[in-house]
Amino acid sequence: MAEGLPSSIYDLTVKDIRGEDVSLGTYSGKVLLIVNVASKCGLTHSNYKELNVLYKTYKDQGLEILAFPCNQFRSQESGSNEEIQETVCTIFKAEFPIFDKVKRNSPLQVLEIQKGGLLGDSIKWNFTKFLVDKTGKVVERYAPITSPAKIEKDIKRLLEA
Template identity: 35%
Template sequence: LSAICLLSSVCPIEWQTDHQGFKLVNKSVIQNKIEAIGEFAGGEVSLVVNVASECGFTDGHYKALQQLQRDLGSSLFNVLAFPCNQFGNQEPNSDQEIESFVRKTYGVTFPMFSKTAVSGTGASATFKYLIESSGKEADWNFWKYLVGPDGKVVGAWGPTVSVEELRPQITELVRKIILKKKEEL
């Protein structure tokens, strides 16, 4: 499902959800590339995070998110980062500027998506699904939504809950995928 083609400009993201869970089907901006989002759906664990470059939580969260991505790899787990400027105007830059900043400052290797609304009536379909499924709506930067390999939302946490506090739960979900794959051999 991974189809990559180069683009010269930023394309908006489009998402679909279905009644069975989190289903990523269209496109996202990642380093001026278009990637089929389907590669993040089905069989993987995802930590979906609304991020901001100028927030008090930025440094600690980006460092911890990148370390988690590095430790767990990208074959069974991905951080999916969504820049958002809804809270305190703390993500004012363009998609390209945001990506450049996080790659240079934090060495981010996980997917960075186009800036999007994550709460309220203007929230993207993705975040509407996450809110509906978890019963929790982001009210600040660095909300984290954990999505299991079945596409169901496992939990949601605000910015005061550290990435390290979530690590055991995320690691357990990844471990279960590995064990299931071993059984299938």
């Protein structure tokens, strides 16, 4: 693990969209789908629609979707946290947790290091997705163009494990 970074996602404390501290340790024992999101990306509508379906279908079975807005890719998430929350909850009807806007390499760097990408470890675009098992291990990384619906079989497998 890189110097100065925790070895587990559960060791991280992040801010939610309202600026409150949230220990990711509270999600221990759940399957996590962690996504860097943006409201003005060409992938936004389809991703939020499918993420909402996955969340409604599997949240009672132990799935949590954690959305981390990021503005580093063509300024596609330029609003304040209040504006982001309004957009995500009102327009896209997201019910899963939304966190404070992040730089692409923090706190998601722990995920990047555990599961590097095809073109290097760092996140290259909005809607990169990381699937984390119940023990906090990143088991898969999906490209931004991967439809959340195509991840469903992997989510089911981890929920049943």
